[in-house]
Amino acid sequence: MKILIKGGKVVDPAAKFEGVTDVLVADGRIAEVKANIKDPDALVIDARGKIVVPGLIDIHTHLREPGHEEEETIASGTKAAAHGGVTSIFCMPNTHPPLDNAPAVEFVLLKAQKEGHVNVFPIGCITKNSAGEELAEIGVLKKAGVIAVSDDGSPVMNSQVMRRALQYTKMFNLPVISHCEDKNLTKGGAMNDGHTSMVLGLRGIPKQAEEIMVSRDIMLAELTGGHLHIAHVSTAGSVELIRQAKARKTNVTAETCPHYFSLTDEEVKNYGTNTKMNPPLRSAEDIEAIKIGLADGTIDCICTDHAPHTEEEKNKEYDLAPFGIIGLETMLGITITELIEKKVLTWAQAVEKLAVNPARIFGLAGRGTLKPGSIADITIIDPEREYSFSEKDFVSKSKNSPFIGRKLKGFPETTIVGGRIAWPLKE
Amino acid sequence: MTLQRKDLLGLEHLDAKEIETILNTVPPFKSLFTRSIKKVPTLRGKTVVNLFYEPSTRTRTSFEIASKRLSADVVNISVASSSVVKGESLIDTGKTLEAMKADIIIIRHGLAGAPAVLARNLHASIINAGDGFHEHPSQGLLDLYTIREKKKRLKGLKVLLVGDILHSRVAKSNIWGLTKLGAEVRVSGPPTLIPSRITDLGVKVFYNLDEALKDVDVVNILRIQLERQQENLFPSVHEYIELYQVTANRLRAAKPDVMIMHPGPMNRGIEISSEVADGPNAVIYEQVTNGIAVRMAILYLLSGKKKAI
Numbered sequence: 091m092k093i094l095i096k097g098g099k100v101v102d103p104a105a106k107f108e109g110v111t112d113v114l115v116a117d118g119r120i121a122e123v124k125a126n127i128k129d130p131d132a133l134v135i136d137a138r139g140k141i142v143v144p145g146l147i148d149i150h151t152h153l154r155e156p157g158h159e160e161e162e163t164i165a166s167g168t169k170a171a172a173h174g175g176v177t178s179i180f181c182m183p184n185t186h187p188p189l190d191n192a193p194a195v196e197f198v199l200l201k202a203q204k205e206g207h208v209n210v211f212p213i214g215c216i217t218k219n220s221a222g223e224e225l226a227e228i229g230v231l232k233k234a235g236v237i238a239v240s241d242d243g244s245p246v247m248n249s250q251v252m253r254r255a256l257q258y259t260k261m262f263n264l265p266v267i268s269h270c271e272d273k274n275l276t277k278g279g280a281m282n283d284g285h286t287s288m289v290l291g292l293r294g295i296p297k298q299a300e301e302i303m304v305s306r307d308i309m310l311a312e313l314t315g316g317h318l319h320i321a322h323v324s325t326a327g328s329v330e331l332i333r334q335a336k337a338r339k340t341n342v343t344a345e346t347c348p349h350y351f352s353l354t355d356e357e358v359k360n361y362g363t364n365t366k367m368n369p370p371l372r373s374a375e376d377i378e379a380i381k382i383g384l385a386d387g388t389i390d391c392i393c394t395d396h397a398p399h400t401e402e403e404k405n406k407e408y409d410l411a412p413f414g415i416i417g418l419e420t421m422l423g424i425t426i427t428e429l430i431e432k433k434v435l436t437w438a439q440a441v442e443k444l445a446v447n448p449a450r451i452f453g454l455a456g457r458g459t460l461k462p463g464s465i466a467d468i469t470i471i472d473p474e475r476e477y478s479f480s481e482k483d484f485v486s487k488s489k490n491s492p493f494i495g496r497k498l499k500g501f502p503e504t505t506i507v508g509g510r511i512a513w514p515l516k517e
Numbered sequence: 518m519t520l521q522r523k524d525l526l527g528l529e530h531l532d533a534k535e536i537e538t539i540l541n542t543v544p545p546f547k548s549l550f551t552r553s554i555k556k557v558p559t560l561r562g563k564t565v566v567n568l569f570y571e572p573s574t575r576t577r578t579s580f581e582i583a584s585k586r587l588s589a590d591v592v593n594i595s596v597a598s599s600s601v602v603k604g605e606s607l608i609d610t611g612k613t614l615e616a617m618k619a620d621i622i623i624i625r626h627g628l629a630g631a632p633a634v635l636a637r638n639l640h641a642s643i644i645n646a647g648d649g650f651h652e653h654p655s656q657g658l659l660d661l662y663t664i665r666e667k668k669k670r671l672k673g674l675k676v677l678l679v680g681d682i683l684h685s686r687v688a689k690s691n692i693w694g695l696t697k698l699g700a701e702v703r704v705s706g707p708p709t710l711i712p713s714r715i716t717d718l719g720v721k722v723f724y725n726l727d728e729a730l731k732d733v734d735v736v737n738i739l740r741i742q743l744e745r746q747q748e749n750l751f752p753s754v755h756e757y758i759e760l761y762q763v764t765a766n767r768l769r770a771a772k773p774d775v776m777i778m779h780p781g782p783m784n785r786g787i788e789i790s791s792e793v794a795d796g797p798n799a800v801i802y803e804q805v806t807n808g809i810a811v812r813m814a815i816l817y818l819l820s821g822k823k824k825a826i
Contacts, residue, residue, distance in 0.1 A: 288712040289529065291629035291651030291686065360637075361630030405638075406606060407628040409649070 091510065092116045094129050098137025098470060102144060103438040104446045104459035113142060115466040118509035122462055135504060137470055143441045144458050145177025145467025145507065147448035148418060149345060150242070150267075150321060150393035153179075153210070156197060157186025162398040162487045164198065167418070168207040170396075170486035172512035174419040175502025177467035178209040178448075178457065179396075183220070183236075184243040190215035190226040195234035207512045208505070209467070211454070216241045216255045216266060222248055225258060232262045237452050240267035242321055245303055247273060252307065256316030265319040265343070265452065270303035270328070271369065280409050282355040282370045290358060292408060295370050301327040308335045311342055319451065320344040322395050324369040326379030333388040343451050344383075345391040348417060348424035351380045353492060363404045363411035364492045367397065381434045384443060390451060392443040394421045398488030416486050419479065420493045426473065426500030466509035475501040519821035524636040524643040527652035528693035536694055539814055540662050546817070547810035549586065559817055560589035563620045567593045568610070569646070570601070570626040575781050575805060576646050576655070580623050583812035592619075611635045621816065624648070642819045650684050656780055657690025659811040661698065663804050664735055667776055672699035675772075677729050679763060680739030680788055681710045683750075687780045688739055692718050705729035706761060709750045726761050730770040737778040738763050738789050754787060764790045768798070776800055 093115040100123065101108050112127040113120065148171065154162040162170075164181075171179050181198065183189030189198065195212050202210035214231035218224045220241035228239055239259060245268070246252040255266050276299045281287050283294025304320055308331060311318035320332060323346045335342050349367065354374050357365045365371060383389040397414025404411050425444065429435045435443070449458025456465040476499050481489040505513040520535060528536065549555050565584040569577050577593065584591045594614075596602075601610060607626075611634075614622055621642045624632050629649035636643040647653040665671055676695055682688045682704050692715075695702050702720040704711055711722055723729035730736070741757060751757050768775055777789075777799040785791050793799060 285714045285717050288714045288717070289689075291649050291689065293650075361633045402606075405608060405634075407626070407634055408630045409628045 092129060092132035093135060093506065093509065093511070094127060094132035095135045095137045095142055095468070095470065098140045098142035100142045100460060101437045101441050102460045103442050104144070105461045108438055113460060113468070115468070115506065115509045118466050120460050120462050120464050120466050123460055135470065139472070139474070140503065141437060141471040141473050142460070143469050143471065144445040144460050145469050145505070146175050146422065146444045147178040147454065147457065148176045148393050148396070148421065149180045149391055149448045149452065150347070151179045151181055151396040151418065152184065152398065152414070153181040154398060155185065155201065156194070160400055160487070164201045164210065165205040165207070166485070166487045167396070167398070168202065168210060170416070170418040170484070172207040172505045172507070173485040173502070175422050175469040175471065175505050176208060176418055177469065177505060177507045177512070178211060178454070179418070180211045180213050180237065180452070182240060182242045183213050183215045188215055188219055189213070189236070190218050190220070190231070192230050192234040195231060195236055199235050208507050211237045213237065213267065214239045216246055217251060220244050222246045222251060225251070225254060228258060228262060228264065232264060236264070237454070238265045238267050238319065240269065240321065242267060242269045245269050245271045245273060249306060249310065253310045253314055256310055256314040256318060260314070260316050263453065265317040267319045267321050268303070268307045269321050270300050270307060272299045272302050275299035275302070280366065281358050282372050284355055284373060286355045286358055290361065295368070297325040297327055297372065297376070300325055300369055301331060304328045304331050308332070308340060308342055312338070312340050315341065318342045322347055322350070322369055323380065323383070323389055324350045324372050324376060326376045329379045329383035329388055333383065333386070336388060343390045344388065345393045346380050346384065346389050347393060347395050348421055348428070349415065349492065351377055351384070352424055352428045357492060361408045363406070363408055364415055364490050364494070366408060366411055366413055367395070367415050368413040381429065384429065385434055385439070390443065390447040392421065392425055394418055398486055399490045400488060404490050414490065416484065416488055416491050418486065419484055420491060420498065422471065422502050423498030423500055424493065427498050431499060466506055468506040469502055470504040472501045472503050475499070477501055520818040522819070524632070525654050525815060525819060526632050526636060526643065526645045528654050528657050528690045528697070529652065531697070533697045536658070536661070536697060539658055539811070539818060540665060542814040542818060543662055543807070543810045546813040547807065550806065550810070555586050556588060557586070558588045560584065560587035560820055563589045563820060564618060565589045565591050565621045565623065565816070566614050566619045567591065568596070568614070568622055568624045569594065570596045570624070570631070571647070573625055573646070575808065576625060579805070579808045580646065580812050583809045583816060586809070587813055587816055589816070607631060607634055608638050611639050615639045615641050621819065644815065644819065647686050649686065650689070651686055652690045653686040654690050655808070655812055655815055656687050657694045658815070659804060659808040660691055660737060660778060660780070661694045662811050663778065663800055663807050664776070666807070667800060668734060671695065674700045674735065675703065675733045676700050676735040676737065677703045677705060677733045678737050678739060679705045679726065679729070679761060681742050682706055682715060682739070683710045683712050684742050685739050691737060692720055696720070703729050703733065707751055727767060727770055730767060733771045733775060735776045735778065736763060736768070736771065739780070740782065740784055741788055758787060762788060762790060763793055765792050765796060768793065774798070778804060781805070
């Protein structure tokens with residue numbers, strides 16, 4: 091099928107291009123990018139007034155299948171991604187069973203092929219069962235198709251094990267995605283340690299619990315030369331540590347999530363559990379530092395850490411509710427409203443965080459750009475549309491979002507994956 | 518007189534006027550206690566449920582007696598012998614009680630925010646009888662009442678809270694109430710047991726008890742809560758006694774008519790010496806008596822409110 095996207099403003103920083111033009115898609119690839127393309131066989135999408143970007147790549151999601159299909163499945167999670175304008179997602183290995191063996195990885199890839207609405211790239215475990223003790227069979231996992239390794243959900247507490255992981259992965263060119271948390275400092279903690287945690291009587295999670303491990307992991311990356319990628323950066327201190335490491339040319343990259351540049355821990359005031367995630371919401375100063383870190387390139391990627399949980403799981407005492415919020419469907423809206431509209435990032439810089447850098451850092455050839463010849467993963471955005479989501483507007487199986495009811499600007503209207511329209515859904 | 522509120526979850530969001538309304542409602546209920554028939558028909562026909570997830574002598578009995586003196590029908594649920602042991606959730610437990618048309622649910626729970634979960638899911642009035650480290654509003658109110666009754670004022674009074682402030686819901690409710698009514702609040706304990714941000718609430722921190730005691734009017738002594746300790750918050754009970762036990766000797770730094778309070782239960786010989794507990798300055802048992810009257814006032818004021826939702 092051919093698709094002709096007419097008159098949209100193409101923002102393709104990887105091709106150093108930004109301007110109003112047409113895009114022709116054929117055979118799953120970008121065939122042409124130029125003005126006034128004519129092709130009578132193509133399905134025409136009128137993109138006047140819209141922004142046309144390389145398909146968004148969310149490098150941090152939890153799809154819950156296998157094991158917790160009541161929260162989300164590969165089918166429902168990828169559908170939510172398509173709704174959010176996301177054309178590729180990386181899924182974390184903390185499923186049940188975990189992705190620490192080849193059959194489990196192959197299951198995810200086959201399921202995604204059969205039922206997925208967007209591209210799915212599995213992440214394998216660093217250690218067996220993510221227990222932090224013995225390396226997983228990383229070579230086998232690489233062969234099975236993982237694009238990185240992570241024990242996300244957990245840190246690798248033992249420094250020697252983390253060191254070996256950073257060394258061993260060098261031969262496979264696999265980034266080690268680190269969930270930075272000193273579990274001894276966070277034990278029993280439910281939210282950021284500060285004024286609000288004191289007032290609410292909840293045990294706090296100090297910022298230093300993240301920063302201590304960011305610092306340690308950077309030093310281990312420097313010791314070994316391995317590729318360290320810091321997951322879900324949430325504090326000003328972490329941003330500064332990464333900035334200094336990059337200045338020393340350390341092989342480190344980093345990501346953050348929309349809630350860390352839009353919500354503070356004051357959101358917790360009524361014990362609403364859609365404010366509970368790990369790392370937790372921090373302070374206004376941290377939000378500022380993360381915005382600066384995005385603008386100056388310290389933080390490379392924006393992702394969601396999409397973590398679905400059912401209503402029964404979340405509707406309880408704050409301490410007992412699981413950590414995590416969904417994010418696939420609000421990532422673009424929050425990024426546009428909080429960063430582009432507020433002039434923290436330009437459209438081109440936002441596309442770098444959402445598509446270009448994810449593709450480059452994780453070696454996704456042919457993605458993150460609309461250069462002719464690249465894979466036709468495309469997101470078409472209405473930059474002016476204002477909207478808000480109620481619970482029933484979410485396509486994800488789970489509705490645990492702190493952004494319900496929040497006014498957003500900028501809507502992903504059309505999502506094209508491999509040259510076919512993934513959203514809107516065919517009736 | 519009513520409080521325009523469905524629930525009493527804490528003192529943080531009450532203003533000084535609301536607190537004073539509650540305190541001013543207490544005396545007629547207290548005067549009942551010396552009569553031979555200690556009962557009024559105010560809450561006749563209302564169903565009050567005590568839902569206690571943690572052990573309690575004072576608070577539960579106090580709420581039960583308060584409800585009965587108001588002629589309410591009282592049901593006590595002790596969680597250990599309820600379906601909670603079968604894994605029933607807090608919300609389902611609450612909804613079950615609501616289906617039985619409970620008017621008021623008094624909940625004590627080990628986790629902060631549990632009363633808030635019930636308050637937003639149920640139509641019944643919810644009274645927080647202590648939730649984790651968050652608040653214990655009826656204790657805060659009875660402490661305020663006791664101080665005001667004896668000292669005739671709160672404004673400008675020097676009040677010291679001693680002990681494990683970090684884990685103390687009594688301390689938090691006291692701090693909210695006292696500061697809203699203009700008292701000068703001090704806290705004392707080891708740095709590991711005092712939240713670093715407590716000064717945000719307008720209190721002065723003293724790690725040295727003798728310094729803290731200088732010239733105070735009221736000392737409210739908190740039990741060292743052994744069941745809520747995490748490791749290494751203080752090295753030993755022996756050391757705690759050395760540094761923080763309130764003794765008659767230490768109290769010489771305070772005003773001669775210093776008033777000694779304790780929410781109970783006491784660890785005699787640990788945070789408080791028996792000499793002080795049984796001495797002439799202590800009002801510990803008056804606190805208990807006042808507790809019933811204060812809880813009657815709370816129940817009366819909440820039951821008058823038209824239910825929200």
